[in-house]
Amino acid sequence: MARRPGRPKSGDEVLSREQILATALQIVDTEGIDALSMRRLATTLGVDPMAIYRHLPDKAALMDGMVEVVFSEFRVPRLEGVDWKGQVRAFAASYRALVKSHPNLIVYLITHVEASAPAVLAVGEYLSTALVQAGLAPLQVVTATNLIIDYLNGFALGESSGMLGKPEAYQNFYTLLNSLPAERYPSMRAVYGALNEATLQADDARELELILAGIETWVCA
Amino acid sequence: MARRPGRPKSGDEVLSREQILATALQIVDTEGIDALSMRRLATTLGVDPMAIYRHLPDKAALMDGMVEVVFSEFRVPRLEGVDWKGQVRAFAASYRALVKSHPNLIVYLITHVEASAPAVLAVGEYLSTALVQAGLAPLQVVTATNLIIDYLNGFALGESSGMLGKPEAYQNFYTLLNSLPAERYPSMRAVYGALNEATLQADDARELELILAGIETWVCA
DNA sequence: ACCATAAATCTACGATGTAGATTTATGGTG
DNA sequence: CACCATAAATCTACATCGTAGATTTATGGT
Numbered sequence: 001m002a003r004r005p006g007r008p009k010s011g012d013e014v015l016s017r018e019q020i021l022a023t024a025l026q027i028v029d030t031e032g033i034d035a036l037s038m039r040r041l042a043t044t045l046g047v048d049p050m051a052i053y054r055h056l057p058d059k060a061a062l063m064d065g066m067v068e069v070v071f072s073e074f075r076v077p078r079l080e081g082v083d084w085k086g087q088v089r090a091f092a093a094s095y096r097a098l099v100k101s102h103p104n105l106i107v108y109l110i111t112h113v114e115a116s117a118p119a120v121l122a123v124g125e126y127l128s129t130a131l132v133q134a135g136l137a138p139l140q141v142v143t144a145t146n147l148i149i150d151y152l153n154g155f156a157l158g159e160s161s162g163m164l165g166k167p168e169a170y171q172n173f174y175t176l177l178n179s180l181p182a183e184r185y186p187s188m189r190a191v192y193g194a195l196n197e198a199t200l201q202a203d204d205a206r207e208l209e210l211i212l213a214g215i216e217t218w219v220c221a
Numbered sequence: 222m223a224r225r226p227g228r229p230k231s232g233d234e235v236l237s238r239e240q241i242l243a244t245a246l247q248i249v250d251t252e253g254i255d256a257l258s259m260r261r262l263a264t265t266l267g268v269d270p271m272a273i274y275r276h277l278p279d280k281a282a283l284m285d286g287m288v289e290v291v292f293s294e295f296r297v298p299r300l301e302g303v304d305w306k307g308q309v310r311a312f313a314a315s316y317r318a319l320v321k322s323h324p325n326l327i328v329y330l331i332t333h334v335e336a337s338a339p340a341v342l343a344v345g346e347y348l349s350t351a352l353v354q355a356g357l358a359p360l361q362v363v364t365a366t367n368l369i370i371d372y373l374n375g376f377a378l379g380e381s382s383g384m385l386g387k388p389e390a391y392q393n394f395y396t397l398l399n400s401l402p403a404e405r406y407p408s409m410r411a412v413y414g415a416l417n418e419a420t421l422q423a424d425d426a427r428e429l430e431l432i433l434a435g436i437e438t439w440v441c442a
Numbered sequence: 443a444c445c446a447t448a449a450a451t452c453t454a455c456g457a458t459g460t461a462g463a464t465t466t467a468t469g470g471t472g
Numbered sequence: 473c474a475c476c477a478t479a480a481a482t483c484t485a486c487a488t489c490g491t492a493g494a495t496t497t498a499t500g501g502t
Contacts, residue, residue: 144431
């Protein structure tokens with residue numbers, strides 16, 4: 001294809017794991033995760049499909065490598081003189097930004113994080129520190145940490161594939177709700193009838209504030 | 222294979238959409254989602270692969286059909302004389318039971334629910350009713366509902382693929398944490414050092430209680 | 443001069459989803 | 473009774489996928 005077989009010349013540019021992962025990530029970002037095949041990746045790299053296997057054992061390793069790359073882009077925010085709530089908010093914002101930057105990889109990302117990954121440990125340490133500082137007991141810290149992470153993952157998922165994420169879905173939801181017999185879903189009718197679309201989409205962080213309010217009841221106790 | 226081609230005789234048993242979906246679900250439950258291919262499904266049904274296409278347009282329809290079946294198994298609990306917290310707890314328990322009954326389908330399930338599905342609307346109505354009854358304002362109802370669902374989805378995901386779900390993962394986590402330099406993750410060391418495995422796994426619902434505590438601050442306000 | 447070795451290519455295999463043609467008998471119609 | 477559109481399945485075939493195995497080519501070390 002691009003290069004001929006044979007050992008590369010001294011100044012010759014060789015394929016690298018980093019280059020492969022970066023290109024794969026680019027394909028996933030621009031064309032979706034189904035568009036990523038070894039052969040498709042190879043043609044984009046200008047290389048024979050099997051050339052990839054010199055640098056990665058199989059496709060699973062390619063996927064995990066992408067997860068690794070994306071997580072390595074993640075930096076836990078460093079904040080001074082901010083209370084625990086501010087720290088949790090900052091973390092949530094960083095995490096949201098991360099998954100938003102690679103929407104097509106989210107599902108695979110969330111379902112394939114290794115608990116041993118450095119980024120995961122860093123996250124745990126960051127949240128533990130903030131929550132200990134808030135005055136929670138050990139078991140409370142674990143519970144709160146798990147809730148925050150579960151919520152963020154669930155939110156990310158909903159945003160990438162659920163009703164959220166696409167603005168027109170709201171419209172569909174409203175028209176559907178209104179097309180149904182009025183007595184069928186009275187509570188939803190009342191609730192959503194009192195709100196407009198702009199209000200609903202205005203703030204991503206309302207749910208997080210609810211979590212923070214819950215945690216705070218533990219702080220006072 | 223089992224039957225010969227040709228129009229079926231009067232009393233002949235024919236393949237049905239329901240039968241196909243049930244067998245597919247059984248394969249996924251017992252052998253994992255990767256084990257489900259059209260050909261594999263056909264041999265289990267004792268039928269030619271292409272016979273399936275008389276009843277379902279393609280594999281995506283098969284998958285969506287399975288989601289539909291699983292969700293149709295879901296019944297929102299009917300409770301009398303229970304406060305809003307009890308209703309939310311009952312719902313969470315039902316939802317957890319649902320995803321737990323088909324662990325291998327969870328990821329696809331969560332990422333392919335249609336907002337228009339009857340079960341989804343029923344869930345929305347159920348939670349809206351409980352939360353309105355609790356005394357929340359419309360926007361608060363929406364926020365609380367979204368949080369509960371996002372959390373439950375995130376939890377289900379973590380249970381099916383994350384550190385949770387497999388008991389030995391805890392052990393790995395502990396040994397990993399202890400193998401690292403002590404000053405590296407001081408907060409996690411302190412937090413997890415104060416707890417044993419049994420305490421951590423004791424209760425699934427601690428995180429939900431945290432959410433309920435948060436919502437309650439809105440009720441009082 | 444020789445040769446193990448690195449980085450790629452070429453060839454080939456089995457599995458997958460599915461389009462298209464074919465088989466077989468049915469129940470309705472002249 | 474003869475005929476035929478139609479239903480439910482099968483058979484055949486193709487493009488695509490991941491990847492095992494053999495091959496090509498030049499390198500740097502001995």
